[in-house]
Amino acid sequence: xxxxxxxxxxxxxGGAGSPLWGRTDAAVVATILLVTFGAALQVARDxxxxxxxxxxxxxxxxxxxxxxxxxxSFEAVLxxxxxxxxxxxxxxxxxxxxxxxxxxxxxPLLDVxxxxxxxxxxAYRLGAVFLAEPPPGGAGRPDLAIALLQKGLASVPDRWQxxxxxxxxxxxxxxxxxxAARWFQRAADVPGAPWWLRFLAxxxxxxxxxxxxxxxxxxxxxxxxxxxxxxxxxxxRLAQIEALDALDRYQRTVDRFRVRTGRAPRSxxxxxxxxxxSEVPVDPTGTAYxxxxxxxxxxxPRSVLTPLPDSGALPARPAG
Amino acid sequence: MRxxxxxxxxxxxxxxxxxxxxxxxxLAVGLAVAAPMAGRLTPGQDVKVVKDLSLAACNLCGxxxxxxxxxxxxxxxxxxxxxxxLLSKPIRRYEFVLGQYCGLxxxxxxxxxxxxxxxxxxxxxxxxxxxxxxxxSVAPVPVADPALLKAVLLIFVQLAVVGAAALCLSTFxxxxxxxxxxxxxxxxxxxxxxLRNLDEVVxxxxxxxxxxxxxxxxxxxxxxxxKAAVVHGQPVTAGYMVLTAxxxxxxxxxxxxxxxxxFTRRDLL
Numbered sequence: 001x002x003x004x005x006x007x008x009x010x011x012x013x014g015g016a017g018s019p020l021w022g023r024t025d026a027a028v029v030a031t032i033l034l035v036t037f038g039a040a041l042q043v044a045r046d047x048x049x050x051x052x053x054x055x056x057x058x059x060x061x062x063x064x065x066x067x068x069x070x071x072x073s074f075e076a077v078l079x080x081x082x083x084x085x086x087x088x089x090x091x092x093x094x095x096x097x098x099x100x101x102x103x104x105x106x107x108p109l110l111d112v113x114x115x116x117x118x119x120x121x122x123a124y125r126l127g128a129v130f131l132a133e134p135p136p137g138g139a140g141r142p143d144l145a146i147a148l149l150q151k152g153l154a155s156v157p158d159r160w161q162x163x164x165x166x167x168x169x170x171x172x173x174x175x176x177x178x179x180a181a182r183w184f185q186r187a188a189d190v191p192g193a194p195w196w197l198r199f200l201a202x203x204x205x206x207x208x209x210x211x212x213x214x215x216x217x218x219x220x221x222x223x224x225x226x227x228x229x230x231x232x233x234x235x236x237r238l239a240q241i242e243a244l245d246a247l248d249r250y251q252r253t254v255d256r257f258r259v260r261t262g263r264a265p266r267s268x269x270x271x272x273x274x275x276x277x278s279e280v281p282v283d284p285t286g287t288a289y290x291x292x293x294x295x296x297x298x299x300x301p302r303s304v305l306t307p308l309p310d311s312g313a314l315p316a317r318p319a320g
Numbered sequence: 321m322r323x324x325x326x327x328x329x330x331x332x333x334x335x336x337x338x339x340x341x342x343x344x345x346x347l348a349v350g351l352a353v354a355a356p357m358a359g360r361l362t363p364g365q366d367v368k369v370v371k372d373l374s375l376a377a378c379n380l381c382g383x384x385x386x387x388x389x390x391x392x393x394x395x396x397x398x399x400x401x402x403x404x405x406l407l408s409k410p411i412r413r414y415e416f417v418l419g420q421y422c423g424l425x426x427x428x429x430x431x432x433x434x435x436x437x438x439x440x441x442x443x444x445x446x447x448x449x450x451x452x453x454x455x456x457s458v459a460p461v462p463v464a465d466p467a468l469l470k471a472v473l474l475i476f477v478q479l480a481v482v483g484a485a486a487l488c489l490s491t492f493x494x495x496x497x498x499x500x501x502x503x504x505x506x507x508x509x510x511x512x513x514x515l516r517n518l519d520e521v522v523x524x525x526x527x528x529x530x531x532x533x534x535x536x537x538x539x540x541x542x543x544x545x546x547k548a549a550v551v552h553g554q555p556v557t558a559g560y561m562v563l564t565a566x567x568x569x570x571x572x573x574x575x576x577x578x579x580x581x582x583f584t585r586r587d588l589l
Binding site for chain 1 (some may be wrong): 375478510541542548
């Protein structure tokens with residue numbers, strides 16, 4: 001005991017010549033050595049983890065309400081923490097090529113982050129991207145992505161970007177252009193939303209087949225256009241819709257000819273000679289429509305209306 | 321008044337030498353400086369993370385300061401018998417308690433000032449790093465937003481209420497009990513909404529009425545938290561600030577009055 005007391009006093013003084021364990025310089029060296037040893041062990045463990053089983057990561061997420069109640073005055077910083085966890089969970093799972101099941105905690109993490117901070121813009125928008133993309137790039141849950149964005153809309157109803165993002169998910173991942181157009185239109189109706197959302201809504205509506213709605217929207221755009229480019233572009237889009245109507249009409253004429261004669265017309269001349277048409281049909285820009293050898297009516301590649309809005313630009317529907 | 325200021329100055333001087341205060345301030349400044357690194361982990365949200373983390377550090381470290389100092393201010397003077405020396409001079413007991421509290425509040429103000437300066441320095445550096453002026457908007461609020469001061473001000477009032485509670489509790493209980501009770505009050509002060517809506521989960525009318533009554537008696541500490549609002553550029557009106565600060569001042573007095581009475585009647589011999 002006396003030795004201990006003596007050692008302690010020497011330690012406080014840190015004088016040279018005192019017992020080794022009581023010297024300040026020895027303590028500093030020992031601390032540095034221990035920290036170095038600890039760091040080396042951590043490096044060794046990480047190397048082992050790379051070759052061995054995957055790191056445990058996040059195993060469970062507490063209910064958002066519970067976290068919110070326990071957060072006291074620190075909700076925002078906890079929201080950041082859960083957002084960082086969500087990003088890391090997404091990144092880790094994506095890098096490991098995980099399936100939808102491995103992304104199971106992504107939505108709960110995002111839910112906690114957005115419950116703690118209901119105006120967490122990145123958590124809604126990027127989180128929806130993470131959720132909507134099919135595995136292995138994402139969770140493959142566009143329904144949860146839409147639910148997350150709708151939660152954001154409940155908190156910030158004037159955030160047109162969330163409406164636009166929902167429209168995009170309908171357009172790109174669910175391949176539902178009608179719904180996409182409706183969401184783009186809702187986004188465009190939000191005060192302060194950019195003008196091009198009406199373009200987007202109208203284009204999507206045209207692709208989805210709602211030409212009457214698209215025509216009305218493009219007329220709105222044309223009439224409200226602030227510059228000539230926008231006005232001309234809206235006019236071109238209106239001409240495309242008119243051309244689509246005309247193509248349907250002329251295609252029906254061609255189909256009637258085929259039913260009557262048992263063969264497709266070789267050219268417009270066949271239809272003129274049969275009295276089905278009085279002149280070679282032209283699109284709104286004055287360029288003649290083309291008739292393929294198989295009897296399909298199309299817009300000429302030389303026309304400024306080419307390409308017409310169609311469904312060829314969409315990706316294949318994601319599996320699952 | 322002069323006596324109160326003298327005692328407050330002494331408390332502040334003692335606190336500045338206190339390692340706990342230094343540690344808390346260093347922790348907060350360290351967190352603020354480290355915040356940009358945490359911000360790098362969150363795509364597109366670095367400035368938000370810096371603000372969130374800096375304000376949370378102000379709040380948390382300020383809480384450490386008021387709890388650790390508040391519970392020991394009176395108790396230490398009594399334990400070390402320095403209170404006998406002080407009270408043998410022409411100092412009234414209420415002046416002693418008020419001086420101690422003003423010193424605590426001044427220490428808190430000093431600590432928050434240092435932490436706020438660190439936060440603005442980091443935010444200014446973040447703005448410089450982005451190549452934009454400090455007051456330029458980065459969707460949709462400025463980087464070094466002056467509105468953050470509103471959050472800091474309400475943090476000060478919130479913690480001043482907690483400090484008053486700590487001081488009050490320390491006039492009649494041990495430091496450990498006072499610390500536990502103060503932390504309990506801090507937690508309970510954030511559950512006002514839950515207490516008011518207890519009828520959704522509890523059938524007993526007596527319990528729900530008691531809980532609702534308690535929720536109005538306890539200071540609603542959650543109302544002082546406008547950190548998220550200012551970080552998102554949400555308006556925090558002057559009316560809200562004034563009303564919240566006034567309610568805080570009322571609760572400070574509500575804790576100080578019993579503290580004065582208890583300490584005045586306390587047998588210190």
